[in-house]
Structures are given as structure tokens and as C-alpha cells.
Amino acid sequence: MANTAILLMHCPDQKGIISYTTQFIHENQGNIVYLDQYVDREENRFYMRIEFDLDSFLIPKEKIKDYFSTLLAQKYNMTFKLYFSDQKPRMALFVTKMSHCLYDILSRADSGELQVDIPLIVSNHETLKKVADKFNIPFYHFEMNKANKAEQEEKQIQLMGELNIDFIVLARYMQILSSDFIEHFPDRIINIHHSFLPAFVGAKPYHAAHERGVKIIGATSHYVTSDLDAGPIIEQDVAKVSHKDTVKELIRKGKDLEKIVLSRALYKHVNRKLLTYKNKTIIFD
């Protein structure tokens, strides 16, 4: 496994940012293995992702953030995050009854394609416990209803804390999270919505798509904000359909879209390939 640091940053566009940042890394014996940058000319904003090797890096890992903050981030008014490739993110999976996204994610984690730890699976039903068992992942059942929602969410938040969860994936979790819950995990809850947003926000998008007679269906993975289905979009894809497709067929065909789109989004999140700004994502590939 690589021993690298990944820096994701954005700031007002100015001269010399790449130059100073790469100089900081080079002077401290870091070898840059990836650099990509993007300037939004309308917002006049600069975005960059740098990954550099730590093997000979002079600054101790735990102090890099501090040094970078003092020497560069303040100077350029940067917002930045620093990650280390040897620290696997800890992911919680929230599911309800459909298994396709769950299986897809677990098989990728199992094969090593997706470098994450999955300390738990959370569900409002017991249906998918058997899948969790196959992969030896603890399964937590939280029955949800109107009366107990606030209380159950409170317990979930506490559980996330105890297990040091970095981010949450709603893998076809058929519950709407409260704003309170969402605020605990900014840019750290990823949802898959079964339509090409902003078309068909909310419940039963395949029924709505069938009713409207569309010739394409889609799926959208996005960060969850308190505004329903309106958070920053990470990934979208579509499939052609025809008048022959019943709602049942749309659901079946849509499943493949959902799982692939969600897993692509997870891959980017886990490999620190995206950042968000003003309700949009900037993606480095």
C-alpha cells in the first residue's frame, strides 16, 4: 500500500499557488505523484488536488497539517483537507430491503477495489441481516416510525461516534433523515437517488417516469443536505428505455444504474478525488 498524503484545497485564484505549494512539498523531500488543478474563471476560484509520497518527507505526518496551515493556507486563504492513503475511511452502510447496492459495495470492499472499513450496517428492517452475516459485518436494526424517529436517530448518531465513522452511505435507505442528523455529517452522507435529478425528486421516481413516458431513466449519487435530493451531485448516469418497459422493468433496469452510479461516487469519495463548493462538486480524475 502506498504511503502518500492527499491534499484537497480551494481558494481565491492568485498567482503562484501551484508554485508555492509544490515548492513546499519539494523542499521537504516529498515526491509528487499526482497534481491536478482547476480554475473556475467565473467564481475566480482555484481548486487543486496533490498527492505526494511520504517515505522521505521531512515533516512528521501528524504535523503536516499544522505546517501547511501556517505556511500556506493562511497566506492564500485556502480551505483544505489533508488525508493519508494508509488510513482507510470508516464507512457506515444504511439500507432498507433492497440488496443490490449493498451487495455491490460489499463485494468491492471484499475484493479490495474499494479501500474502506465497514464497521456496521444499519437498517430499519431485518431483511438484509442475512447479507451482513455473509460478510461478517455487524448489523444494527433500528425500527423507525414517526413517534421514535428523533430518539432512534439520536442513538444512531451516538453509534457513529463510538465507531469512529467517517462517512455514511445511504444504499437505498428508504427513510428521510432529519436536518439534525444531516448536520452532524456535512459532506459525509452519500445518497443514491433513483432518477436523473433534478427530474423526479422524492418518492417513486420510476412510477413518475413511466407516467411521463420518458425515453431515458437515470440515477444520481449526491451528498445529502437538508434540502431533499438537492445536495451536490457526484455522479449520474442514464439508460435508454422504451414504451415496452413497465414500471417493474424500469425498476429492474434502474437497479443496475443505481449500484454502478453509487459505487463510482463512493470510489471518488474514498479516494479523495472530489471536493464541494457552493452545492457543486469538483472532481479530479
Place this chain on the structure above:
Amino acid sequence: MANTAILLMHCPDQKGIISYTTQFIHENQGNIVYLDQYVDREENRFYMRIEFDLDSFLIPKEKIKDYFSTLLAQKYNMTFKLYFSDQKPRMALFVTKMSHCLYDILSRADSGELQVDIPLIVSNHETLKKVADKFNIPFYHFEMNKANKAEQEEKQIQLMGELNIDFIVLARYMQILSSDFIEHFPDRIINIHHSFLPAFVGAKPYHAAHERGVKIIGATSHYVTSDLDAGPIIEQDVAKVSHKDTVKELIRKGKDLEKIVLSRALYKHVNRKLLTYKNKTIIFD
């Protein structure tokens, strides 16, 4: 050029429709060159497209409709249309200032790919007169404003009648037609909307798409009904975009989608490959 008749029909699903219809054609010495049928099991409705050779057909062309109506359509409660391949549809093109769809359609007509007559181009601006001139097609300029809209539309309707126009194509025509105008041409006005409907109905969809941060843009061709951008969808397609795409880039990339999607829809309409039922299209390909 082929000398065929094309029958498009739908009716409640019953036993024997294919059998009786094909028998009617065979008995009268028609040779079927295409037959496709579809049953919507939910609506319990049967749809069929049959094309047959007229060279040895015993019933005179002008009486086929009558015979079919009496002998079959009434018996099965069919709604049907009958077309002849040697009668080119007469198409009116409505445009404003953008030339990409116009050029695409005219070049297809010119090369013979699209078998239509184009007796006129209508516009609310003079900008594209030069394109009409290149192809020697009469260009009618109707200046439109709030005050004269009803009057101008009245004149347009009259002009369509005088020129025996079969259907109208809104090739990026930036005017909203009145319900009155639309009612004169049911299932006979085709529009191209520059989004994957039902997302981004109405004006400036690329600006809205950019604002929302979508990762795909689309275009939709549909029959025009009095409900804005809500008529039966004929064809849709999409293209991937990224955070790097400015509104200007979305517009540029979208143009290719628009012209291809519109031309595909026209091809199906002109070749009698689709019918509509309950605000949806059934397409035979």
C-alpha cells in the same frame, strides 16, 4: 421509390386482430413488407404497424381507407391512420436565430435521407433568411410581440392551410405557441427542448443545469400540447458534462444533442414509425 401503404393502428386487445388484418391484406394481393405489433398488458391495448406493397393490391388506393374502416376498424374499435409512401409529408420549419437544427434538417432533406417537402421556413427574426436562401426555400418573417401575437398566429395558421402543411417543426423556435394555434395541429407539431425533460421545463435550461451542477445534460423531442413542455416524448438523449463546463460550453455541447435528437424524431414521424396514446408515444423500429 417504394409504392407501399403504411397502417398505424391501436385498439382494445382482442384475439385475432393480426390474423384478420393480415388476411385482409393477403386476400387483396398485398405483400406485407413490415409488421410489428405491441400489446400494453396494463392498458389492455393493442398497437400495430403494417407496411404492405401496393403494386398488385386489388383495392384502389383512394378506397383502401374506406374498406379497411368498414371491414375491420369498426369491428375491432380501431383508431387508425393510413399513409402512402409515395406521398411526401409537407413540413413547415419554425426557427428564430440559431441555425444548427435548421441546417441539420435541410441537409438531410437535401441528401434525400429525410423524405419531406419543405414549402416554407417561418421565423420571428430575419437572421436565418440567408440559410433559407442557400436552399431556395421561401422564408416568411412574422415579427411577434405581445400585441400582435394572436393576429400573427392567425395568419400563420392560414398560411399553413394554403400550403397544405402536414406538420410543423419548431427547430429552436423561441416563442410559446398559443393553445389556439396548437389545437389546429394535434400530434402535428414537433418541438426540441434543450433539457432531459421533465427536468428544467421552460426557459434557460442550460443555465438551470449549470446552477444545479448536473453531470449530464440532455435534449428532448416531443409533440407539442397546450401543456408547456409536457407533450408526448418522442426521443431523448444525453451527454456527460463536468464542473469544467461553463454555461457557454453547455450550450455548445447541447446543440449537437438538440439537432440529433430532433432529426431522429423527425425521421420517425416522417416514416410513420410512431403513434401516440394517452400522452405517450409507441415507437416501431
Place this chain on the structure above:
Amino acid sequence: MANTAILLMHCPDQKGIISYTTQFIHENQGNIVYLDQYVDREENRFYMRIEFDLDSFLIPKEKIKDYFSTLLAQKYNMTFKLYFSDQKPRMALFVTKMSHCLYDILSRADSGELQVDIPLIVSNHETLKKVADKFNIPFYHFEMNKANKAEQEEKQIQLMGELNIDFIVLARYMQILSSDFIEHFPDRIINIHHSFLPAFVGAKPYHAAHERGVKIIGATSHYVTSDLDAGPIIEQDVAKVSHKDTVKELIRKGKDLEKIVLSRALYKHVNRKLLTYKNKTIIFD
């Protein structure tokens, strides 16, 4: 579960085939729930798929084939196959070391999306035994080398026979089957090849794609014939790539194509939605 019969047939195109076939079903109290037909005008050949309900059907299940053969197939020189929806096909999975297709298939079978029985998984390595174990499916390890190939294949053929295997899926099985093996299972071995055939036949297609600098990669699912990677194509799909994609990235992105394309092909095969003729597939959807 539905109790239906599915008839797949082809024959020289003649008048009255649909009519006689549907009459045969109706007269015996069968209710047609699906009918689709296609005529290849160049080959002058007729293809049809009919599915009909057996609940009130007068002919006993075990005699339908006989009756149909005598009363219709001989008359029209039909080649046909008859299936029953309550008889799940028995599928053998052949794998080597990569798990993505295997997991995808097993999860679909587990959720009921893919209606098959999987009596065994065969591999030339032990790597994926742990996946078989998760799903409680017997795992057979056949070590393969030049010297033992004929002998091992002989044992595999015998095993397929003992377990009444209907068809074999090569889910990234990295062995070339002998012609002898293949001839035991005509149109009953499905492979996934990791390129858009006929580009990049044979080994290491992603390396070849990278070397050539293509902008799209693909995957192809096809029936296996003794001509390498040249059997009837069932399903293909592609993904866009760029100069930034290393071979490793092409392999990673290609996996998603492979598993989705293979599973779509399996779905069609298992649900009897395709037939083959002259090294091509005709697909009813």
C-alpha cells in the same frame, strides 16, 4: 410464480404463421401473455417468441412439444424450443481469480432477480472458494495444465451431466475451452470478453486498448463456439476513457462493464428472450 410456456421458433417466412400458431394456443385455452415476431427480409426468415399461460391449457405440459411439432412445426419447417417458466435453468459458473462477475451473478440469484439454480462453481484456482462458501454453493477445483487438460475437461463434462446442468457461464474464466468441450454445449456456454469485439480478440485486451490509445473500452457477452471470441454476440456495452487512464484504470473501469454486460446477457438467456441463427442472436425485449 407464473405458470407459462415459452415458445421460441424460427422458420422460412410464410403467410399465416402467427395466425396458425396463435389459433393453436387459443383453441387449447391458452392465454397469450407475450407475442413478438421479427422477419428478416434478406434471409426471408421468420422469428417468434410467444409466452402463454398454462393454467387452463388443455394439452398436458409433457405433450405440448409433441403436439406442436406434429401440428405446426413440421408444416412450416420450424426450428423451435419450448420452455416452462416454472423450471428454473440449472447454471454452472466457471471462474478463475477475479470475483466481480461472480459476486454480481450470485447476488442477483440471491435476490431473486435472476431465476436460476446454481448447483456448482468450477475453478482452476482455489481463490474464490471463499465466495462460493458465503453463498453455500459447492465449489469444484480443477487444476488445469497442458498435460491434464483433456482429462480434466472430460471430468467436467461428466460432472455437468450428473448435475443436470443446462448451461455454463464463463465468468472471467481464464482458460480456453477445447472444441470437444464446446461441442457438448452448443448455444449453452456464455462468455464475457473484456473488449468490444471484434476489436482486441484474445488475451490482454486492456493492454492492447491502452497501447492503441482508444477513447472507448468495451465488453462483449457471447455464446462460445470453437472459433475463439467469434460466437454469436448477445450483449455489448462501452465506456469512455481518456489518455489519463493507465492499464490498471482500464481494468478497474472495465470490470463494471463486464459484470453488467454479462448479467444482462444471462437475464436474456435465462428468460428465454433470445435465439441464434447463423452466428447471430435475435433478441426479444
Place this chain on the structure above:
Amino acid sequence: MANTAILLMHCPDQKGIISYTTQFIHENQGNIVYLDQYVDREENRFYMRIEFDLDSFLIPKEKIKDYFSTLLAQKYNMTFKLYFSDQKPRMALFVTKMSHCLYDILSRADSGELQVDIPLIVSNHETLKKVADKFNIPFYHFEMNKANKAEQEEKQIQLMGELNIDFIVLARYMQILSSDFIEHFPDRIINIHHSFLPAFVGAKPYHAAHERGVKIIGATSHYVTSDLDAGPIIEQDVAKVSHKDTVKELIRKGKDLEKIVLSRALYKHVNRKLLTYKNKTIIFD
């Protein structure tokens, strides 16, 4: 119109290239409006595209190349090209009988989407003279046969020189150019091939695709080298087809692919968004 310089360069990867290059521009009062870079870690090669405003640039336009070469390119062993946005490339169009690509390109040039001058259209047939006339572009007819090929190509080369042609587009030009001709225009001849290369190299790819029974067809735009259909690929796209598609239908559907793929490639070439290295393209978007 913008008054910018565009620098496309590649060199062995070393520290400080971005920094020194941007410093050179900044010190001379150039304002960078675009910068994108890419490092091929396997080839250890650095690629960059920089576009900068010339309005206040201190070095006179005609001397920039010289200065850059002396001060930077030699130091870093760069291969580079310098373009100015106010100098429209001069493009020659070579066609035979099919008009779809020709119309598509001319309409884009006419609308200003494609910023090129088109001093001539060359053809081995007279068929498309009428299209050239519509757009008032000189049309040169060079009849080609085995006997006169060398002589005619010699005349064409001379004509390109007289008209200061920057690059040549083979817009479905059905002649194979000689190596001699090709060597006069390295990375300056763009072809559209009607298949997803490397599948179906050479003549009649749609016939071959039909024969093979593929489920997707494609088109490929590439720079022409003396190795047939094997030059650096710029752009590819595909469309789904089915067993229902005759060769004629493949040809019809393929035309849309061809014209869109070719025009996308032209846009990138004309806007200096790509460079080639070792028979591959690196594309900045």
C-alpha cells in the same frame, strides 16, 4: 475575438516546469486564462496547455516563440507549439459523394461555432459541387485513378501550399492517400473512419459489422499516418444497434456518429486542445 496565445508543450517530467513557465508569462505581463497539465507517470512525461492574454504582454507576438525557445524550451528539453487565437487555421476539405460530414462542418463554420477559414473543397467526384456552391467555397475536382494518382496528389500538394492550408480534413473521402502525400502533413490530416477502431479497419466496415452481428457500431476520428486507420485517435463514439438493423440502417445511423465525432475532433484540433505523442493524443478539455 480574444487576443490570446496558446502554448502546447511536452517534455520529460521535472520539478518546476509549471512554476518557471507561469513565471515567464507573469513577468512579461501576460494574464493566464487557462492552464491544464498532465503527467504520464509511466512515460515520465509532462504535458501542458497554457492560454494567456496578449493585450499587455511585453514581448512582441512575433518574438514570443524565440524567447520561449531560448529561455525555457531548451532548458527543459520541451517540444512545443505556439498558436494565436486571432489567426484562424486554414482548412481544406476532401470529400467524395456523401454530404453529411461536409454539411455539418460547413454549417458550423457558417455559424461561427468552428473558427476556421475554408479556402477550398477537394473531391474526386463532381457530386458535391452544389454544396460547395451553396456556401461559396471554391470546389476543385481531381479525378483519381490508378494511373494518375501520383500526379494528381502532386498537384494537390502544390495547391495546399499555394493556399497556405494548415490542415486537411477527410470528410468521408473515399481514397487512400499515398505515404508521400501523408508525409507532407504530419498531424495535419484528420480522417473519420466509420467504425470503432481498431475493429473493422479498411473498406465497408458497416457490412462487416452486420456480418459479425455486433450490438454496437461506432465511428473514430484520427490523425492520418501512413499506417492505414492506425494513426492517433482523437475521438470515438458508438450507438446501439440490433438484429433488426440492415446494412442500410447501419449506414444511416452511422452517418450521425460520423459527423458528430468528426466535428468534435475538428473543434479540438482547431482550438488547439490536443497534442500527440507516440501515436496517441493527449486532450485538454
